[in-house]
Amino acid sequence: MKQRHPQKRALWPFCIVLLWLFAYVSCATPPLPGQEGGSQETPQYGGERPDVSSQDTSTVEKSNGVEPSANEPDVGNESNEDKEPPSGNESKGAEDGKPVEFAPEASSSDAGDAGHSKDADTVDANEATSDGVAEPSLPEEPSLPEEGLVVEEPGGQEKASGPEEPAPPERSNPPEHAQVTDNVVPEKQPTLYTRQVVGNGSPLASLGSSGRLVYRRYANEGQKNAVHILPDFSYAGYQRGGVALPTVPTRVTLSPASGDSRARIQAAIDTVSKLQPDSQGFRGAVLLKKGTYTIGDTLVIRASGVVLRGEGQGKSGTLLVASKRSQHELIRVAGTGSGFGEVKNTRVKISSSVVPVGATSFDVTSSNGYAVGDRIVVLRTPNQAWLNALGMGQYGWTTSGYTVGHERRITAIKGNTLHIDIPIVDTMETTYGGGAIYKANVTGRIEQCGVEDLRLVSQYSNKTDENHAWIGVKFVRVVHSWVRRVTTQYFGYAAVSIHSQSNFNTVEEVAMLDPISQITGGRRYPFNVSGGVGNLFQRCFARGGRHNFVTSSRVTGPHVWLDCLAVTNHSDDGPHHRWATGLLFDNTSSSALNVQNRESSGTGHGWAGAQVLFWNAVASTIICDAPKGAMNWAIGCVGKKSQGSWAPGEPYGWWESEGKVVKPRSLYLQQLEDRLGSQAVNHVTTSLQRSGRIWPLLAAWAGEGRLDQVKLSGDPTCATGIRSGTACCASSCGTCGGSGCSQRSGGASACCTGTINASTRSCNFYKPPCRLP
Numbered sequence: 001m002k003q004r005h006p007q008k009r010a011l012w013p014f015c016i017v018l019l020w021l022f023a024y025v026s027c028a029t030p031p032l033p034g035q036e037g038g039s040q041e042t043p044q045y046g047g048e049r050p051d052v053s054s055q056d057t058s059t060v061e062k063s064n065g066v067e068p069s070a071n072e073p074d075v076g077n078e079s080n081e082d083k084e085p086p087s088g089n090e091s092k093g094a095e096d097g098k099p100v101e102f103a104p105e106a107s108s109s110d111a112g113d114a115g116h117s118k119d120a121d122t123v124d125a126n127e128a129t130s131d132g133v134a135e136p137s138l139p140e141e142p143s144l145p146e147e148g149l150v151v152e153e154p155g156g157q158e159k160a161s162g163p164e165e166p167a168p169p170e171r172s173n174p175p176e177h178a179q180v181t182d183n184v185v186p187e188k189q190p191t192l193y194t195r196q197v198v199g200n201g202s203p204l205a206s207l208g209s210s211g212r213l214v215y216r217r218y219a220n221e222g223q224k225n226a227v228h229i230l231p232d233f234s235y236a237g238y239q240r241g242g243v244a245l246p247t248v249p250t251r252v253t254l255s256p257a258s259g260d261s262r263a264r265i266q267a268a269i270d271t272v273s274k275l276q277p278d279s280q281g282f283r284g285a286v287l288l289k290k291g292t293y294t295i296g297d298t299l300v301i302r303a304s305g306v307v308l309r310g311e312g313q314g315k316s317g318t319l320l321v322a323s324k325r326s327q328h329e330l331i332r333v334a335g336t337g338s339g340f341g342e343v344k345n346t347r348v349k350i351s352s353s354v355v356p357v358g359a360t361s362f363d364v365t366s367s368n369g370y371a372v373g374d375r376i377v378v379l380r381t382p383n384q385a386w387l388n389a390l391g392m393g394q395y396g397w398t399t400s401g402y403t404v405g406h407e408r409r410i411t412a413i414k415g416n417t418l419h420i421d422i423p424i425v426d427t428m429e430t431t432y433g434g435g436a437i438y439k440a441n442v443t444g445r446i447e448q449c450g451v452e453d454l455r456l457v458s459q460y461s462n463k464t465d466e467n468h469a470w471i472g473v474k475f476v477r478v479v480h481s482w483v484r485r486v487t488t489q490y491f492g493y494a495a496v497s498i499h500s501q502s503n504f505n506t507v508e509e510v511a512m513l514d515p516i517s518q519i520t521g522g523r524r525y526p527f528n529v530s531g532g533v534g535n536l537f538q539r540c541f542a543r544g545g546r547h548n549f550v551t552s553s554r555v556t557g558p559h560v561w562l563d564c565l566a567v568t569n570h571s572d573d574g575p576h577h578r579w580a581t582g583l584l585f586d587n588t589s590s591s592a593l594n595v596q597n598r599e600s601s602g603t604g605h606g607w608a609g610a611q612v613l614f615w616n617a618v619a620s621t622i623i624c625d626a627p628k629g630a631m632n633w634a635i636g637c638v639g640k641k642s643q644g645s646w647a648p649g650e651p652y653g654w655w656e657s658e659g660k661v662v663k664p665r666s667l668y669l670q671q672l673e674d675r676l677g678s679q680a681v682n683h684v685t686t687s688l689q690r691s692g693r694i695w696p697l698l699a700a701w702a703g704e705g706r707l708d709q710v711k712l713s714g715d716p717t718c719a720t721g722i723r724s725g726t727a728c729c730a731s732s733c734g735t736c737g738g739s740g741c742s743q744r745s746g747g748a749s750a751c752c753t754g755t756i757n758a759s760t761r762s763c764n765f766y767k768p769p770c771r772l773p
Contacts, residue, residue: 195358195674200226202656204635207663212674215358220427221626221651222389228631229358231425231611233584234671236560237536238482238506242672242680245482245506248307248450251275251284256291260323265308266299273303281448285309288454292319301333304446310454313487313511314705322458322469327492330456330469335477337444338500340377340405346370347438350378351416355428355435357611357631360411361419362428364437372413375440377405380426383433389628395604399433402579406556407440407503407533422533425557425582425611432629442501449481458490460516466492466523468516475502484508487703492517495526495542502532506684511541511703512548519570521602525550526566529559536668538562539689539707541698546571549588551609557582560668563689565698566590573619575609577602583612586668589695593639594623595632597647615667618695626653636662665692 196208200217208214217226234241252268254261268286275283285307299320301308308331310318322330346369352362370376381403387393404426412419418437428435451473458469472488472495475481482505488495495512498505512526524546527537533556541564542548548566550573551559559582566573572592575583585593595612598605610630614622614637621642624634632653634641641658644650656662664670669690673681681690686708688694701710 195229195232197229203662204230204633204654204656205667207670213664213670218631218654220629220631221653222628225354227354227356228427229356230613230633230667231358231558231582231584232423232671232675233558233560233582233586233613233668234675235422236504236534236558236584236668237684238504239480240504240534241536242676242683244683245450245484245508246280246282246448248282248285248305248309250287250309253287253289255289256293259294260296261293262295262297262299265293265295269299269301269306269308272306273301277305277448281305282307285450287311288318288320290316290318292321294323295320295330296323298329299331301331301449301451302335302446305448307450307452308454309450309452312453312705313455313485313703315455317455317705318453319455319457322456322491324469325459325467327466327468327470329471329474329497330458330491331451331473333446333449333451333473333475333478333481335444335446337442337477339442340407340501341441341443342377343439343441347379347436350428350435350437352428353430355424357424357427359424360422361417362424362435363417365416367413367416367418370410370413370418370439372410374410375442376408376410376418376420376437377440378408378420378424378428379403379405379436379438380428381433381435386432386629389432390607392606395600395606397578397604397606402554404554404556404579407442407501422558427630429629445477445479445501447478447480449478451483451486453485454487456486456488456491458488458492458516460490463516464518466517468492470494471497472512473497474499475505476500477502478505479503480505482506482508483510485510485706487511487513489513489703490516492523493525494528495540496528496537497525498529498532498535500531502535504534505532505536507535507537507540509539509707510537511701512543512545513703514544519546524548524570525576527561527564528552529555531555534558536560536562537564538684539686539694539698540564541701541703542566542569543702544568544570547573547576548590549573549585550576551580551583552576553578553580553605555580555583557611558584560584560586561588562586562666562668563694563698564588565695567699572623574614575612577605577608579607580609581611583609584615584668585613585617586615586666587617587693588614589618591619592621592623593617593619593637594621594645595653596623596625596644597627597650599646601646613667616661616665624653624655625650634658636660 196212196214198208198214198216203216204218205213205215215229218228219226220228237243238245251272254265254268257264265286265288272284272286277283281304283303283305286309288308288310290311299308310320312318320330322328348367349365350362351365355362382399384393384399387397387399387402390397406424406426408420408422410418411421456469456472460468469491470493472491473483473486474494475483475496475498477500478498479502483496484506485508486495488511491512492515495510496507498507507527510527515524515526517523524544526542526545526548527540528547528550529535530552537549537560540549540561543566545566546569548569549561549564553576555575557580561584563586566589569591572594573588573590574585574594577598593614595609595614597607607627610627610632612624612632614624614634616636617634617639618637619639622634622637622639623642623644624632625644625647626632627650633656634653635656638659638661641652641655669681669685672684686694688697697707697710701707
């Protein structure tokens with residue numbers, strides 16, 4: 001063993017004394033601001049951690065910054081939005097190897113109009129819509145901006161300040177992510193999660209040699225500066241993604257009884273709501289045994305940690321029959337309050353001249369008074385130049401009405417540069433008004449609530465009856481909660497509707513069947529988001545809806561629809577109106593997937609969305625146009641590339657790998673694995689989902705019983721599948737009127753033979769010819 005030098009040994013007593021003095025002085029030092037009581041509130045990370053690198057990469061977060069107006073309309077608040085517009089079917093038509101942090105440029109330019117006033121085209125919530133039916137849901141909340149640039153802050157598991165959003169539980173085996181540098185074997189740095197950028201152009205995201213995604217930059221429509229990358233959508237879902245939904249212990253059990261059961265079920269919910277929550281924040285579940293329960297009015301969960309559970313979503317499970325003959329929610333999970341609660345005198349301007357999509361950092365005029373862990377709103381403050389560039393003023397859009405906030409957490413502060421937990425999903429640039437931030441004090445939200453294993457059925461009089469239950473489950477100011485294994489039937493509006501600063505919720509294996517209503521605006525929106533950030537819909541099924549997978553106005557992401565299927569549709573899916581941002585439709589199939597300028601539709605829908613991504617999606621027709629200064633993407637999608645319905649002259653968005661799927665199969669799941677490891681993916685997926693598409697399984701399931709107990713049978717070529725009209729490729733493939741069919745075995749002629757005799761079957765996913773019995 002190596003001997004110490006004898007003279008060095010003599011120094012040890014002095015070293016010990018010096019160390020003791022240093023420790024004493026450190027302990028006596030007064031706490032920094034925000035550290036009173038000996039601890040500073042900091043975000044809790046489950047695998048993702050704040051960026052502490054000086055590398056040229058950046059992360060940006062989303063937040064909903066505008067206080068929602070009490071008069072703001074909801075998703076379906078439209079007049080003539082379903083008038084069939086002219087259909088356009090004609091199609092238009094140097095890697096550096098370094099991960100780049102997109103450091104925003106400093107600027108002293110004015111941040112623009114940062115007001116909070118409501119949009120000019122809003123209507124009173126109690127007023128009948130232009131369709132003649134009052135909207136049953138709360139006012140729509142302003143949207144969050146899309147995720148930003150290159151490097152992702154790790155984890156994003158925040159510790160909320162207050163009971164409304166407690167820190168999520170520790171994840172199992174969080175991975176150690178490595179910072180990637182120029183062609184150098186990365187060293188393990190468990191405090192950093194990065195995304196590697198390797199140049200510009202296509203493919204915008206692809207699997208690198210390491211098995212993780214590499215990204216390429218792009219420029220927004222009408223611009224040349226390629227500074228943006230695809231958002232990281234993996235923050236969507238319960239506890240910010242990658243956490244299995246919990247099983248909460250039962251505290252009260254009820255059995256079916258004659259008469260109206262609403263009062264006794266509500267009493268059971270209220271009893272559990274008064275229990276002391278456990279260490280995970282759960283109070284307990286109310287279990288409804290198998291059988292039928294008549295429910296004469298809305299059941300309400302008002303406290304955190306409460307679950308309403310049945311014994312199955314099939315017809316032989318637990319049936320809640322809504323008997324009230326007016327529009328209402330059958331189950332409402334709701335906190336209190338509204339808006340973000342801007343803290344006075346905390347607003348400062350963003351000084352970066354451009355904050356790109358995908359970014360997780362930006363500069364402000366002053367970071368004084370801000371601390372790591374602060375909940376903030378990143379406010380996009382558009383000016384008149386932005387409205388003029390898009391031509392939206394003619395439809396009633398105003399700068400104050402489109403001042404949209406995005407809720408985020410500060411993960412690091414370096415001078416006047418702030419790092420946030422979730423990437424930016426909407427570009428902020430001084431040319432178009434820039435942005436600002438302020439501290440938020442969001443109060444009254446509840447969390448750790450669940451609705452599961454139930455079948456909800458609405459009573460009705462006739463096929464166009466509108467005086468009956470309208471929404472199955474509604475979330476209002478709810479975070480880190482879930483709806484799973486629930487089937488709704490005959491409701492007029494939605495299976496699950498999410499509103500008002502409701503964040504990081506999962507809707508899983510939920511079906512909406514056979515809605516009863518008029519088939520017109522403001523009806524049949526099975527899985528919709530009107531407010532919040534980070535909501536995930538996966539393995540969901542809709543039959544007979546209009547806008548099945550949809551957002552309302554000024555919704556900000558990330559929000560994700562993953563492995564979802566809609567059949568027998570009456571309209572299109574995608575963002576519905578007024579600038580929803582940060583949406584991912586991942587392996588989702590419907591009759592039509594659209595993001596476009598809807599111009600004067602409804603009460604002035606205008607541009608429905610920006611930073612909207614269709615990834616490996618399938619539809620009969622797809623419209624993916626791009627607004628000036630923003631972008632939308634269709635990557636790996638199969639479907640007829642179409643011009644905008646209202647504005648066919650708008651430029652196409654970013655189309656990549658048309659008619660041919662790309663790898664990875666699921667962008668959301670790969671981003672989740674990159675950020676948190678494969679175990680996080682295993683926590684939230686099924687084995688079939690990890691191995692490939694599950695549309696045939698969803699079609700065979702259709703909300704009857706448990707999805708994991710469905711057995712596929714019959715002719716393996718065509719027994720299951722996805723609807724694509726009534727003809728086997730004849731109107732949508734190859735020489736028969738579209739693209740993609742000629743690459744299949746047998747060529748276009750084989751693709752154009754045979755007919756489909758079942759509405760849920762299609763040649764899109766099976767080898768032709770698709771002849772069915």
